[in-house]
Amino acid sequence: MLARSMTLRFFSAAAAGKKVAVLGAAGGIGQPMSLLLKDNDKISHLSLFDVVNTPGVAADLSHCNTRAKVTGHAGMDNIEAALTGMDVVVIPAGVPRKPGMTRDDLFNTNASIVQSLATAAAKYCPNAMLLIIANPVNSTVPIVAETFKKFGVYDPKRLFGVTTLDVVRANTFVAESQGWNPRTTNVTVIGGHAGTTILPLLSHLKLDKKWSDDELHALIKRIQFGGDEVVKAKDGAGSATLSMAYAGARFTSRLLDALAGEKNVVECSYTQNNVTSLDFFSTPVTLGPNGVEEVHSFGKLNAVEQANFDAMLPGRWNVLQLSLQLLIVLFIDLEKQIAKGVEFVHKK
Incomplete structure (x- = not known):
């Protein structure tokens, strides 16, 4: 029995x-x-x-x-x-x-x-x-x-x-720097999935150790170009396959949790949304039985950040503390990369 x-x-x-x-x-x-x-x-x-x-x-x-x-x-x-x-x-x-x-x-x-x-x-x-x-x-x-x-x-x-690999890397590198547990570190990463289009929201973290400007820029660059680090370490014999497999399985598993009815499953993902004027943008989304249940914005900016932000790209962005140059590069690069994919399909 x-x-x-x-x-x-x-x-x-x-x-x-x-x-x-x-x-x-x-x-x-x-x-x-x-x-x-x-x-x-x-x-x-x-x-x-x-x-x-x-x-x-x-x-x-x-x-x-x-x-x-x-x-x-x-x-x-x-x-x-x-x-x-x-x-x-x-x-x-x-x-x-x-x-x-x-x-x-x-x-x-x-x-x-x-x-x-x-x-x-x-x-x-x-x-x-x-x-x-x-x-x-x-x-x-x-x-x-x-x-x-x-x-x-x-x-x-x-x-x-x-x-998710950008989030996994950000969690790992930030945890190393702060002496935190990487499993419980949670960095929001927005934008895209290539180089300078990857934007970790490090200003949202409550730090135990404050970074110098040089340390902060180095950390951001390492998160953005972590793939290059792996390609170089493998001496041309491969790329970031294992960490990508881990990240891919993690996102798939979290989606399966949501499909099974688990509530409040939030992951960063590159989806079509209205958070910016771009057709696609990576931002935190709540997952549910039908896929994307809710698209989240990136949180509040302080007065100085908001003023600088509004002055450079009024009405087009709702993002984070970063330099004017980096934001413009991100927007232009990501816009071109999206257009390239769309044009490829319609040319055939």
């Missing part, structure tokens, strides 16, 4: 779980992220897709004694099977950034990959939550949005650019 009761509870919970697809599951980010997701009991089916090698990854993960059923699908001929019925689709697919590679170089390669995967998702799981990791996120998220619009199935509440 006890065994039967335990079995019923197990399968009832599994039946209530979500179906999650990882597109690019055999890659440097996809494999470790899939391993982390396999350990999430809110997932009943983990569908792994890549152009090659996915069945082997799926077979390996399927031996882990956790709840999720794992299936592997290789090649575009099998993408319908990989996506049909999925609740959440995570896209880490694409080539990683290498030393000397610009964001333009990365865009030229990854844009077509992301568009083809977005087209398949629009056909086979149009109501799924789409989590975009493939870089450059500032441009690939608009590509997915425009592709879904073409199919008439776009819902901005269900599309997320995963910027």
